[in-house]
Amino acid sequence: MAAEFVVLTAETFAPHVGASFQVEGGRHVLSLSRVELFQSEPGHGRPDFQPFVLIFSGPPGDVLAEGVHTMKVDDGTAYDLYLIPIHTPEPGRQDYQALFN
Template identity: 50%
Template sequence: MAEPLKAENFLPHVDKVFRVQGGSHALTLVKVEMQGLEAANSVPRQPFNLIFAGPPGNVLNEGLYRVEVEDGPHFELYVMPVHTPMPDRQNYQAAFN
């Protein structure tokens, strides 16, 4: 079984573009939010969120997607659009518990 993904897997990719395989969406990873809680020994990872920004309008539906980092690896992520008060973009979140 593969190791669970951790925040550290994504930190080198902040400000990089993640392209949704089989689609036209390109999302920029803008932030890795770590919850700041100490993980218990029995928990495989600390919870964290990935925050992406994409263009406004053509909103990517919530769902499981294979995304590829420019010049980097690919990941399977469950991505959901979130309320975005700025009119010039649409934010998305991928949560890891």
């Protein structure tokens, strides 16, 4: 039986801001710092979808590799997200983004 496809939106993740996400099969735990909405370029994308980005924070030094990771919230909900480590000017943490456009 095929899994049901669910469209993820900024509203899907808004309740999880500040929550910890365990990277399945790994040692990393990241916190969802914020959900940012942005406008797509005119003529691109779907008019019924608002592009957004998730910003996660984790400890510095032990950088999680770019790629698809299954991220589990404390309530057991899991999401497969393509995470990219991003430049983090603030000391003491490493940020990651997952872009939905």
